[in-house]
Amino acid sequence: MSDITTAGAVASGGAKKISRINEVVIRIAGNSQDGIQAIGGFLARLAGRSEQEVMTFMTIPSTISGGPSIFQVRIGSGEVLTAGDDADVLLCFYQHSYEGHINSLKKKGIVLYDADHVTPKPEWQSDYHHVGIPISSLTVEAIGGTAKDKGKNIYALGLIAKMFDLNVPKLEKLLGERFTGKDPSILNNALAAFHAGYANSPGNVVETFQITDSQKKGVHQVVMNGNEAIAYGLIAAGVRFGAAYPITPWTDIMEILRRELPKYGGSFIQCEDEIASVSMALGASFAGRVAVTGSSGPGIALKTEAIGWAVMAEMPLVVINVQRGGPSTGMPTNIEQSDLNIAINGGHGDSPRVVLAPANVEDCFYMAIEAVNIARRYSTPVFFLTDQGIATRIEAFPQPDLEKVCQDITPDFTPVATHKPYDLAAKDGVTQHVKPGTRILDGKYPIATGLEHDEYGHPSGSPKVHMLQNAKRRKKLQALGATLPLPKLYGPSEGHVLLVGWGSTEGPIREAVDRFRAAGDSVSAIHLRHVNPLPNGLENIFSGFHHILVVEMNDEGLYGYGQLGAVLRARYTDAKIQGVNKTDGLTWKVKEIVELVKAKARK
Amino acid sequence: MSQTLSEKPITALAPEIAPGARPGLTRKEIVADHPTWCPGCGDFSVLALYFKLIEKRKLWHEKITTISGIGCSSRFPYFVQAHGAHFIHGRALPFASGVSLSRPDLHVFAFSGDGDAFSIGGNHFTHTARKNIKMTLVVMDNQVYGLTKKQTSPTSPLGFKSKTDIWGAVDYPINPAKQAIAVGATFVARTSASNPNHVLATMEAAMDHEGFSFVHCLSECVEFYEGAFDSANPRKGGVFNEVPKSHDVTDEMAAYKLASADFPGNFGVLYKINKPTKNAKEAEINASFQSKFTGLKDWQILQKTFDRMK
Numbered sequence: 001m002s003d004i005t006t007a008g009a010v011a012s013g014g015a016k017k018i019s020r021i022n023e024v025v026i027r028i029a030g031n032s033q034d035g036i037q038a039i040g041g042f043l044a045r046l047a048g049r050s051e052q053e054v055m056t057f058m059t060i061p062s063t064i065s066g067g068p069s070i071f072q073v074r075i076g077s078g079e080v081l082t083a084g085d086d087a088d089v090l091l092c093f094y095q096h097s098y099e100g101h102i103n104s105l106k107k108k109g110i111v112l113y114d115a116d117h118v119t120p121k122p123e124w125q126s127d128y129h130h131v132g133i134p135i136s137s138l139t140v141e142a143i144g145g146t147a148k149d150k151g152k153n154i155y156a157l158g159l160i161a162k163m164f165d166l167n168v169p170k171l172e173k174l175l176g177e178r179f180t181g182k183d184p185s186i187l188n189n190a191l192a193a194f195h196a197g198y199a200n201s202p203g204n205v206v207e208t209f210q211i212t213d214s215q216k217k218g219v220h221q222v223v224m225n226g227n228e229a230i231a232y233g234l235i236a237a238g239v240r241f242g243a244a245y246p247i248t249p250w251t252d253i254m255e256i257l258r259r260e261l262p263k264y265g266g267s268f269i270q271c272e273d274e275i276a277s278v279s280m281a282l283g284a285s286f287a288g289r290v291a292v293t294g295s296s297g298p299g300i301a302l303k304t305e306a307i308g309w310a311v312m313a314e315m316p317l318v319v320i321n322v323q324r325g326g327p328s329t330g331m332p333t334n335i336e337q338s339d340l341n342i343a344i345n346g347g348h349g350d351s352p353r354v355v356l357a358p359a360n361v362e363d364c365f366y367m368a369i370e371a372v373n374i375a376r377r378y379s380t381p382v383f384f385l386t387d388q389g390i391a392t393r394i395e396a397f398p399q400p401d402l403e404k405v406c407q408d409i410t411p412d413f414t415p416v417a418t419h420k421p422y423d424l425a426a427k428d429g430v431t432q433h434v435k436p437g438t439r440i441l442d443g444k445y446p447i448a449t450g451l452e453h454d455e456y457g458h459p460s461g462s463p464k465v466h467m468l469q470n471a472k473r474r475k476k477l478q479a480l481g482a483t484l485p486l487p488k489l490y491g492p493s494e495g496h497v498l499l500v501g502w503g504s505t506e507g508p509i510r511e512a513v514d515r516f517r518a519a520g521d522s523v524s525a526i527h528l529r530h531v532n533p534l535p536n537g538l539e540n541i542f543s544g545f546h547h548i549l550v551v552e553m554n555d556e557g558l559y560g561y562g563q564l565g566a567v568l569r570a571r572y573t574d575a576k577i578q579g580v581n582k583t584d585g586l587t588w589k590v591k592e593i594v595e596l597v598k599a600k601a602r603k
Numbered sequence: 604m605s606q607t608l609s610e611k612p613i614t615a616l617a618p619e620i621a622p623g624a625r626p627g628l629t630r631k632e633i634v635a636d637h638p639t640w641c642p643g644c645g646d647f648s649v650l651a652l653y654f655k656l657i658e659k660r661k662l663w664h665e666k667i668t669t670i671s672g673i674g675c676s677s678r679f680p681y682f683v684q685a686h687g688a689h690f691i692h693g694r695a696l697p698f699a700s701g702v703s704l705s706r707p708d709l710h711v712f713a714f715s716g717d718g719d720a721f722s723i724g725g726n727h728f729t730h731t732a733r734k735n736i737k738m739t740l741v742v743m744d745n746q747v748y749g750l751t752k753k754q755t756s757p758t759s760p761l762g763f764k765s766k767t768d769i770w771g772a773v774d775y776p777i778n779p780a781k782q783a784i785a786v787g788a789t790f791v792a793r794t795s796a797s798n799p800n801h802v803l804a805t806m807e808a809a810m811d812h813e814g815f816s817f818v819h820c821l822s823e824c825v826e827f828y829e830g831a832f833d834s835a836n837p838r839k840g841g842v843f844n845e846v847p848k849s850h851d852v853t854d855e856m857a858a859y860k861l862a863s864a865d866f867p868g869n870f871g872v873l874y875k876i877n878k879p880t881k882n883a884k885e886a887e888i889n890a891s892f893q894s895k896f897t898g899l900k901d902w903q904i905l906q907k908t909f910d911r912m913k
Contacts (some may be wrong), residue, residue, distance in 0.1 A: 006845075096826055177911070222912045235905055241705050243697075262892035263904050267688070267704060267885045272730035276697035279690065283701020286688055287668070291701065309691050399909060406902035436686035436702070436709055439665045443632055447680050448688040458636055458681055 003132060018208050023076030024164060025084035027104055028156075031096035032061055032069040035153035036093075040071035041156055041394065042174050047075040048223030048396030049170055051214040055507065056225075056394040057083030057587055060333050068096060072104075073394075077212045081507035082446060083393070085589040089163075090128075091156055093135070102128065112159065114152070133200065141454065142196030143189045152195040158197020165210045168198065170272050185579045220399045226364045226390035226504075233257035233368025234292055236402065238409035239318070240266030242292040243280035245273055248332045249388045250296040250322040257292070274302035278319070282306060286413045286448055288435050290375045294320030294334070294384075297330055307381050308347035309450040311473060314422065314431065315455075315459060316375035316382075318368075323387040325585050329448050334453040335389040335584030337503055338554040340563035343383040344532045350470055354382040355532035359506035361390065362397035367529065369405065376409065379432050387529070389587045390504035415439035420455040421446040422469060428479035429472035481533030489541065491517065491524030497601045498526040498545035499580075499593075500556055502552070502564050509551055523597070531564065539572055547601045548577045551593060556581040617829035627661035630654050635684040640675060645796035645822030645832075646743050650682055651816060652802045653712070656810065657685075659803075667710050670699040672724060675750045676743040676822070693724030696731040696740065705736045710810065711738035717758040720750050721777050725757075732788035732815050734881040739809045739816045742779060743796070744823035748833050753827040760866070764830070780836070780862035784855060784874050790816035791858065791874040796823065797836045798843055801870060808872060814880045835867035846871030847901045 026043065028036040028580030040056050047054035053076050061067030074084040090105040091112045092098040098111070098118045105111060107127055112122065115132035124130075141153040154175070155427070161171055175194060179187040196347060224232075229252045234242075240261060244254040257268040271277035277293050284291035295303060300321050310317045323339045343355045354374055358367040364386060375382045418441070419434050431449065434440065447457035452469060454460045490510050497516075501509040506527045516523035528534065542548050553564035556579050561569055565579040580596045633654045657667065664681050667685040671677035673692035680687030690698045699713040720728055720742045731740075747765065754767040758779065762771035764874040783791045790812040794805040802820060808814035821832045833839035846869045851857055858874035896904050 045913075220913070222909050224912050228912075232905065232908065236902075241701070243701065260908070262885075262889045263896055264901055265889050265893060267889070269700075269704065269885075271697065272726055275694060276700075276727055276730065277696040279697035280701040282690075282696035283670075283688075283703075284705040285701075286698070287702040287706045289705075291705075305691055313688070390868065399913070402902040402906050402909065406900075406905060408901070412708075436668045436706065437665050438686075439663075443664070443684060445635070445664055445685050445687070449681075450689060450691055 014421075018210055020212050021209050022078055022090065022212055023074060023080065024209065024211060025072065025074045025087045026089045026091065026160065027070060027072040027087035027101060027133070028091045029068070029070045029101045030093035030153075034069075034093055036071045038178075039091075039153050039157045039160070040073045042171065042178070043075065043160070044394040044396070045174055045223045046166060046170055047073075048221040050167065051219055051221060052077055052396070053080035053214075054223070054394065054396050055080045055083045057389070058392050059586070060392075061307065064345035067518040068100065070097075070101065075211060077214045081511045082590060083587070085591055087312050087418070088168065089160075091160070093152070095119065112156075112163075121389050134279060135159075135197075138196060138200065139193055143192050148431070151189060151244060152191045154193040155197040158194040159200060162198045162200070163208060165208050170504070173598060190313045198431055222233070222362065222399045223394060223396045225252075225392055225394045226358070226361045226386055227252040227322065227392070228256060229361050229364035230368050230384070230386065231260065233365040234318070234372065235260060235264065235371035236406045237369040238289065238366070238407045239292050239372055240264060241268070241281070242287060242294075243269040243271050243277040243282040243284070244293050244295065245271055245277050245297045245299060248301045249324060249391045250294050250299070250320065252391065253294055253320060253322070262446065274299040274307060278306040282310055282315055282317055282555040285310075285317050286433070286436070289409050290316040290318060290372055291321065292318045294322070296322045296388075297324045297326050297332065297339075298328060300339060300346070304342070304346045305348075307353065308349065308351045311347065311353055311383040312349075312450045312452075313448040314379040314433070315448060316379050318371045318375055318382050318384060320384045320386070321511045322345045322391045323385060325583070331585050333388060335387050335504075335553060335587055335599040336583060336585065337385075337387055337505070337552050339385060340502075340554070340567070340582070342529065343385055344567065350474075352381055352474055354378070354477065354480065355385060355530075356382060357503035357529055357531050358390070358428075359383040359503065359527055359529055361393060361395035363529065364390065364396075365400060366405075369407070372409070376432070378430055378480055380476065383532075385503055387504050395503075399459065402571055411435045415441055418442045418444065419446055421448070421457050422453060422455045422472070424468050426472075430479060479535050482536055483533035484530045484533070486535050486537050487526040489524055489526055492522075493524070493541070494544040495522035495524050496545065496551060497521075497523045497547045497597060498542065499523065499597065500528065500548060500568065501525065501548045502528040502531055505551060505553065505588055508593055511590045512593040512597065516597075519602070528564070531567075534567075534571060538568075539574075542572065542574060542576065546576065548574065549597055549600055550577060551580045551597075552586070553583065553588065554581055555583050621794075625663065628663065630658060632664075633657050633684050634682070636681045638682045639678055641826050642823075643822070643823075643825035644675070645745065646676055646679075648796040648799055649714075649741065649743055649802060649820060649822060650679065650906075652799055652806060653683065655680075655803055656806050660807070660810070662710060666708070667712065668702050669698075670711065670713045671695050672703065672715055672719040673750070674716035674719045674748075675745075675824070676714055677719055679714040686864060693719055693722070694727060695719065696724060696727040699738050699740075700731055700734075700736045700780060703736050704885060707737075707882060707886075713740045713809075715740060715742045716746040717742065717746060717756045717779075721757040721779060721782070723908045728782070730784045732783055732786045732817065735789050735814045735878055737814055737882045739806070739812075739818065741806065741809075741818045741820055743820050743822035744779065745822050745828055746776075747824050747828040749824045749827055765827075765898050778862060779817075781859060781875055783817045783819070784862060786860050788817045788874070789814040789878050790872070791819070791862070792817070792872045793798070793819045793821075793868065793870045795821040795835050795843065795861075795867075795870060797821070797831060797832065797838070798870070801843075801845075805872070812875065816876065832867065835870070841867065843867075844869050846873060852876075
């Protein structure tokens with residue numbers, strides 16, 4: 001954790017003091033149009049370029065315009081697993097930002113407020129170190145003009161840069177890149193605001209912090225959020241066609257793909273509705289190469305019938321589901337992991353499908369490639385479950401070796417002698433389709449179909465055929481399961497408690513394990529990235545622990561287990577498996593996990 | 604799984620075959636399963652004429668994709684020896700759009716019925732037409748739900764007695780041709796399964812249209828709505844009124860008026876205009892983007908993007 005609050009203090013007599021710290025958590029609170037995400041973005045990018053670890057967290061209102069919004073960034077020279085429970089510095093632009101977020105600041109932390117809008121409370125003066133600066137009026141003074149409030153975010157960035165002795169030339173370069181191509185006066189104004197903030201050293205900012213040098217020197221990093229990582233992962237995987245309908249928080253991905261795919265000769269189509277988009281993607285998969293569709297919440301529900309067709313017709317497809325709070329319209333801009341059930345079971349009939357869940361932003365990139373390759377290899381729909389948290393969270397990770405990673409999946413149209421798309425003799429039930437355009441020399445052409453079918457895809461009502469084809473569709477996923485690696489244990493392989501997580505919660509769960517172990521408690525964790533099918537052999541890991549606690553951001557359900565918890569209970573029939581759940585729409589705080597685990601493991 | 608990267612366009616096309624390099628297909632080579640339709644169904648005629656079209660135009664198995672949704676009409680792909688897909692109810696058009704937009708080398712035919720195209724799939728009919736996605740849609744309209752055995756369809760006339768309207772249909776029916784013109788289809792024609800030569804000529808004109816071509820084909824259900832189209836069949840005492848020679852097919856208002864005529868109305872091409880297809884527009888967008896990256900491999904294009912994310 002950060003040393004800021006323990007660094008002591010304000011030096012007497014106003015003498016400047018420099019403290020070296022390993023990491024810092026800065027929370028910026030304002031309204032959604034204040035550009036606070038831009039400040040956070042600049043800080044995250046700067047950290048990425050300085051080979052530091054970084055993670056961000058943001059909330060956005062689901063209103064059309066305006067409303068309170070926050071951006072939290074944690075920068076560290078060591079490993080950063082979460083965006084931080086509590087902030088070292090709270091930068092607040094309004095009274096509501098100040099009053100609403102003071103509780104997220106550590107005791108003795110620094111509250112940096114816009115004195116034009118915030119009146120500090122006397123009762124909080126002793127708990128927090130208050131620094132008031134008339135940010136709004138000083139910004140207007142610096143860059144003039146009538147543009148109300150514009151530029152104050154960049155002014156505040158200057159203040160932060162000074163406070164943390166950040167690399168000014170690198171920040172100037174970032175500003176230059178951000179405002180490139182626009183009217184040069186915009187960049188000049190931004191730089192003026194930045195330097196005005198940087199030069200402002202009022203008497204009460206008496207301390208400067210320096211983040212120690214990174215432990216991973218020489219690593220070239222890229223900085224992006226989860227949605228970007230997925231979009232670029234799909235491009236690297238060779239996906240060149242997609243179709244979707246806009247819905248929060250999925251929309252960014254379709255916007256990126258619509259903009260980027262034409263560079264590679266591909267297309268992303270905005271459709272009239274969710275059903276049309278999954279159907280169009282399936283048409284493109286049928287026609288040549290695996291395509292992508294995606295959505296969030298209600299949009300996924302609308303796609304389920306067509307995904308059932310993909311299971312039956314054995315058509316490859318990648319379905320990105322950026323989960324949000326449900327059911328129904330639910331909480332569109334909040335975080336939840338409540339779509340595991342629909343991903344695994346959301347279809348009528350027996351319709352087994354693959355479900356993957358990346359653990360962090362870097363994983364979004366590489367797992368998107370894995371999703372495409374599983375869809376191709378096993379000719380099956382693959383659900384890719386992320387959530388609103390990972391979608392908007394910015395992380396830095398080592399730049400992928402794109403020459404090695406990028407793949408060409410152009411279909412092969414070499415004529416074949418004969419073709420059974422649903423060959424029951426195929427090893428492990430794994431078959432692939434030949435694509436339209438391929439000549440089949442025996443003159444028997446296949447039909448991709450949603451009816452139960454014989455080996456050529458022609459309708460069959462035979463009970464035996466239905467049994468055999470159901471088994472084929474099941475066996476190929478079992479074969480995939482046998483190839484999946486067991487998750488690595490975080491901590492020793494025996495102990496009191498094993499935490500089991502999936503998806504975006506890996507960071508806070510690991511940090512909770514660190515805290516437990518630091519306090520002498522015997523707690524380990526595993527994180528499942530392949531959720532359906534599960535890797536084989538989890539029971540051997542479970543056997544080393546007294547309590548298996550499944551940590552999920554979903555409801556504890558009618559019977560006391562969250563969605564993954566219920567799957568693991570059904571699979572392993574092990575009474576040690578219990579749920580640790582919450583549905584407040586926010587990412588896990590480490591202390592929340594610690595408290596809930598303590599309560600459960602005591603029983 | 605990494606493979607060598609090529610600089611080929613992503614919409615990889617199957618190799619072109621020089622005309623005359625192979626003989627055209629015979630009917631025997633095109634026929635697949637025996638149709639499961641009831642004896643006397645109008646759809647037999649449409650299928651036979653689709654085979655004729657393939658023969659006449661020397662289309663090859665691998666160059667045709669036959670796509671359908673759900674309904675009696677939508678069993679079509681199983682009866683044709685070619686690549687095909689039997690998709691879900693109402694969604695043949697977006698599926699076919701995915702094929703069309705990613706494979707300009709294929710002839711994309713979608714076969715549908717009145718329930719599939721105008722009821723459950725109504726939204727897709729509108730948007731596929733307005734986007735002018737290149738394909739041919741043949742709707743075999745029998746004015747009744749046949750596969751589920753006689754319920755009211757969106758084209759059932761007022762008063763038609765079905766199992767869901769035992770007192771006679773009360774909802775105003777859709778006029779498919781009017782609807783197609785109104786939503787921006789660039790080729791709208793009407794024909795009837797009882798007039799084979801007319802069906803073939805209409806399908807051929809539709810196939811040759813550069814854009815979304817819609818053929819509204821009356822096709823009688825002898826089981827559940829016998830005699831529905833007698834008024835359009837001269838052999839049953841009706842009249843088969845062809846679109847007047849004087850009609851200007853590019854005149855939208857004139858086409859709309861012709862389409863509005865009382866049943867059985869006019870047969871032939873009602874409306875045909877040339878507008879750039881979505882296929883062409885997307886290709887144009889791609890060409891303009893790709894021209895900025897000439898000579899670069901895909902990974903190098905992505906690298907340029909990543910260089911800005913540092």
